[in-house]
Amino acid sequence: MKLSVNALNSFYGPAHILFDVELDVAEGEVVALLGRNGAGKSTTFRSIVGLVAQRSGRIVFEGRDVTREPTHAIVRAGLGYVPEDRRIFTDLTVEENLEVGRQPPRAGAPQWTRDKLFTLFPNLGEMRSRLGGRMSGGEQQMLTIARTLMGNPSLVLLDEPSEGLSPKIVEQMAHAILTMKKEGVSILVSEQNLHFARLISDRVSIIERGRICYRGTMEELEARPDIRDAHLAV
């Protein structure tokens, strides 16, 4: 397994948010974590990269237990994280934003350069010295993914990449994610949009109220409209 998460419990102050969450991602796989707003998707991701202080459980990345490691060390081990709210540095230009994400090349992970990323996201290439604060939501979403790829991760946590984007940009995003997969990046992606998840994922886990309540392949989920309606439909 590339990444396995066992018995993950997380808390914000006295509030218990995640209950024994189990997840795994195999080499080269795209796994979707589906769930409604507030189900615990972002908390799961933030817990995996160590941004939630109060948590228990075990997180193993490439055979190494990273549960107790600080965020920057987990990320440097090759586990990239793309936050849901994008967190673009608005005072920095596109190129400077990419520079913040840059890490040395890593054995066993695809290597990304600025030019390669500008090919993947052509829009970014046209606005290299634009300030992050002056970009549209879709452009910012591309930049935040590109910024994480600059760290040459072997696995990326993508938190709701399609959220709030126009259909045309969503399509570009799906294309970009499939390219990343083809290059050899394993991906754990959270989504509310089943249609989008269908385009990109191999396997699916559904989270509700902080608990994983379903797991299977994309095809299996397609065959179970009852599950879909119970846990995902609005």
Next chain:
Amino acid sequence: MSFYVVQFLSGLASAASLFLVASGLSIIFGVTRIVNFAHGAFYMVGAYLAYTLTEQLAGTFGFWAGIVLAALAVAAIGVVVEMVLLRRIYRSPELFQLLATFGLTLMVEDLVVLIWGPDDLLGRRAPGMRGAIDIFGQNLPTYDVFLIVLGPLVLGLLWLLFRRTRWGILVRAATQDRDTVAALGVNQKWLFTSVFALGVFLAALGGALQIPRDAVNHTMDLRIIVDVFVVVVIGGLGSITGAFVAAVLVSELNAFGILVFPKISIVLIFLVMAVVLVVRPWGLFGKPEAPARQMPGLTVRPWRPLSVNERLAFLVLLIAAAALPLFAGNYVLTIGAEIAIFAIFAASLHFMMAVGGLASFGHAAYFGLGSYGVAMLAKFAGLPMVACLLLGPLMGLIGAVVFGWFCVRLSGVYFAMLTLAFAQIVWSIAFQWVEVTGGDNGMLGIWPDAWVATPATFYWLSLTVAALAVGGLRWLTFSPFGYALRAMRDSPLRSESVGIDGKRVQWAAFVVAGTVAALAGAMFVYLKGSVFPDNAGIALSVDALVMVLLGGVETVSGALVGAIVYKALAIWLVSYTELSKLVLGAIIVVMVVAFPKGLVGMWEVLQARYWPGATASGKARRAEVAE
């Protein structure tokens, strides 16, 4: 005309050092969010070290090597301070950080006197720059020309550093969003350490470069830090360009203010600062801050009025305190009165901080106004003591009404800095308006009326006033006004949405706290028989803060305990050791790091852990402790 040109250029030269120190403070604040009070101390140590090194190293090269080596050495000290102290308090509330670095400043002040002695030291003149150049018939020292060039040069170098290097880009990114920088694989710890080192280097360089212009002494830290606060607040915290522009502005105001308004030159700068803050609360070049960080968990324990038993216990304690004159001598009684007066002062600040969430760094202003109010009434109007005690604090009330109106418009660090600025205005008026206040010589010979002239009777009076003041503030805390105030502290937005006029409530609290502080100041005059500008000084403001913190910010009346312990400790220290500042500073630092909840807060935690059944809410407390 030429005189004004030279005056202007000399102002520019003074701006150089100010800019170096201020930019260092700004850079550190940008990334670590710590307002480093110890920045003045680093500036001072830079000057002292440069003095020693330039004395030892000969020749032109030796002089400049000495300056740079001094700055580097201080930067190395800064690294140690960051790793040992600051890393422990990055997540603490701003006020704790200000206090911890202030404690450090106190320690350094005593240490430099230990090492270099208390006298002014005159440093070497810069080799090759001893002359002056002629500008339209007026002399401008060559060294000033060097400084005028140096300022923009450093600004340019810093600009390159932050725009053209990876380190600079990381620092700018961290200034905006630390967590995301970590989530991109950057080790924040070393980024913070290196930023702190750079900031301290700049401060120390600023100090080292002053030695050919000014004597080195052990009070230069507080002088510069107040100027630097003003500069970064005017320029905008976190902005280097802002620091440069504001440093020039402040230096020119100094240079010309002294010509136009020699009496109120200090006031002028603070007035400019107040105007800037009201028009642009985040400074000329700064950016509006995101809403202040909430501190979840700090005030989890619900406050409640005292139970009947607890009230009885307090009454017993009060009676016991009132019995003190039966077995204590005059010296102890005088100290007792002083402690009671400081309990009033601390309680007033505590009310503002704990209930109102308004952490003032200049509470001594109102203490001082109350003191001078009484002194003027007694001296110029010849009123009897009771009338003075009742009317004198009105001056503090008026001050709080005016200053408070400005202050409550701000929050967090900016609030703290503006309160400090207003306190400095009061202090400088007291200091400069010699005809009325007597300036540094103070106003003397104001003694209580015959009926409280003995230490015992004055002690009883102080105790009574203290009991009334503390009781009154407690009563206010649990009144609807107190609830509204706490609502504003915890969630300004929600309070406004249920119809609380938040700024007005905070303003009212500011005025209440200011008036009670003025009452303490008024009593203090009769205890000492005199009043001095120090009654409104920074040191006193910080004393009050330490008392509140020592008692515990999250408690209802912790300040009482804090005032008693701290004042007794301070008096004892001054009489037993020469190095009272060193010990006091160390106590402050240890307290902030080890006991952020204060003495009463710690007592409550221990109580909850070992006697969970002792109180009604014991169970809830235990749950919290376990968590």
